[in-house]
Amino acid sequence: MRGWRAGTTALGSAAIFLAFAISAAADNIATQPTTLPAQTGAFEVTLTQRSPLSDYAKLQQRFGADKGELGPDYKLSDQPLVVYVPPGSDGSKPYGLVVLSIQDGDPIVFDQWRPILDKHHLIMVGTKKDHLPLATNAGVCLDAVYNFKQRYAIDPNRVYLVGLSKYIEPIGICTGDVFTGDTYAWWPDYFRPNGTAPLEVKYKPPPELLRLAGAHMQVIAPAPGANDAWFSKATTIAMSADGFEHVVVAPVGHDQVLSDTWFDQVFKLMESVKPASAVEAPKPADEPQELLNLAQAYISSGMVAQASAKLNLLIRKYPDSPAAAKARDLLSQLNSQ
Numbered sequence: 001m002r003g004w005r006a007g008t009t010a011l012g013s014a015a016i017f018l019a020f021a022i023s024a025a026a027d028n029i030a031t032q033p034t035t036l037p038a039q040t041g042a043f044e045v046t047l048t049q050r051s052p053l054s055d056y057a058k059l060q061q062r063f064g065a066d067k068g069e070l071g072p073d074y075k076l077s078d079q080p081l082v083v084y085v086p087p088g089s090d091g092s093k094p095y096g097l098v099v100l101s102i103q104d105g106d107p108i109v110f111d112q113w114r115p116i117l118d119k120h121h122l123i124m125v126g127t128k129k130d131h132l133p134l135a136t137n138a139g140v141c142l143d144a145v146y147n148f149k150q151r152y153a154i155d156p157n158r159v160y161l162v163g164l165s166k167y168i169e170p171i172g173i174c175t176g177d178v179f180t181g182d183t184y185a186w187w188p189d190y191f192r193p194n195g196t197a198p199l200e201v202k203y204k205p206p207p208e209l210l211r212l213a214g215a216h217m218q219v220i221a222p223a224p225g226a227n228d229a230w231f232s233k234a235t236t237i238a239m240s241a242d243g244f245e246h247v248v249v250a251p252v253g254h255d256q257v258l259s260d261t262w263f264d265q266v267f268k269l270m271e272s273v274k275p276a277s278a279v280e281a282p283k284p285a286d287e288p289q290e291l292l293n294l295a296q297a298y299i300s301s302g303m304v305a306q307a308s309a310k311l312n313l314l315i316r317k318y319p320d321s322p323a324a325a326k327a328r329d330l331l332s333q334l335n336s337q
Contacts, residue, residue: 038152040085042114044128050076051146053178054139062174062205063134071133079140082126086118089152093121096158097148098267099141099179100126103165112260120267122160123152138171145178156180157275162266174205176212181270183219183250214244217273219266221250240309243316246273288314288323295330308334 052058056073063070089095098117117124125144127137145159157180161172164185172182205213220235239247248269250262291314298307311327311334318324 038085038089038091040087040089042082042084044080045083046080047076047143047147049143049147050139051142053146054142056135056139059135059138062209063138063170064205065134070135072135074133074136074139076140076143078129079132079136079143080128081140081144082128084114084117084124085152086114086121086123088118088121089123091153094153094155094158096120096122096160097145097152097154098122098124098160098162099144100124101132101137101141101161101163101165101168101171102126103131103163113263116260116264116267120271122158122267123148123154132165132167134167134170137165137167138175141171142175142178158271160267160270162263172218173213174209176205176209176214176216179216180275181217181219181273182213183221183266183270185221211243214239214242215246215273216275217246217248217270218244219248219250219269221262221266237305237309240306241312243313245313288318288321291317292323292327295327299330299334304334304337 053062056070059070060066086095113124116122125148127140127144132140141161145154148154159179160181160183161168161175161179162183162185163171169182169184172179172184218239222235233249236247236249250266250269291310295307295310295314298304298310308331311331314321314327315324315331
């Protein structure tokens with residue numbers, strides 16, 4: 001028996017043991033509807049088959065980090081997961097997948113989220129152990145996606161990462177090839193404000209992974225505090241300047257984070273941006289003009305930093321477009337002020 005060990009649940013679900021072979025070919029097939037019986041409801045599971053992407057050497061390459069930052073390698077059999085699968089997930093149509101990672105305590109799949117998961121056809125998988133090292137945290141999230149694609153019909157355009165932990169943002173930024181939307185609560189730790197100096201980038205994945213993450217929705221939900229507004233603004237500007245096209249700040253209070261209202265809000269935000277492969281490609285002239293229009297709107301509102309970020313993005317992505325020529329003129333005017 002390989003790949004999956006399901007445990008009994010608080011809801012009284014019977015334990016089941018599922019055997020399946022995991023391969024690259026099966027990973028592609030897993031996005032198609034399946035008629036195999038699958039466990040639904042709330043339960044715990046221990047996976048035994050790691051994703052090829054969670055190989056330790058590959059994690060080092062992905063994060064551009066050394067062993068001191070990554071922490072030790074891990075045994076997947078030591079990492080139980082909590083799961084909620086809506087009762088309608090019978091394999092007849094693909095469902096979305098949410099991977100949840102919370103730093104403190106023994107997380108559960110919250111009761112108040114289940115109607116939302118049911119409504120939006122989302123399966124949720126959560127890490128159970130707390131304060132995981134970076135390599136373990138990232139690896140288990142990748143393993144969860146890999147294994148659940150084998151067992152359930154998963155929509156590849158609706159695979160989301162949601163977390164409240166110090167490593168959740170680096171994981172999201174460095175897994176743009178796996179997750180199609182990310183929400184980071186309380187610890188936006190990728191771009192870190194450093195006074196008035198340029199923001200320090202702590203983790204830097206290969207350019208292609210950074211580009212993929214930049215095309216997805218990034219929801220920033222920092223912890224409440226005196227510098228919350230400044231931190232959020234600085235982070236958003238820095239990420240936009242580095243090519244992130246969809247960054248939304250959703251501040252939350254201690255009494256709001258992980259509530260059903262909060263989760264519904266951030267899920268809708270992540271759903272609002274579809275991967276490029278899932279939508280019709282825009283005409284070549286559309287995006288340059290849209291970036292220029294947005295920059296001009298920022299200028300009219302006195303938001304010079306945001307305007308400069310959009311103008312620089314436009315020039316970098318579409319250097320030969322007519323909009324880029326106008327962007328250079330506007331940028332020159334802003335710099336001379």
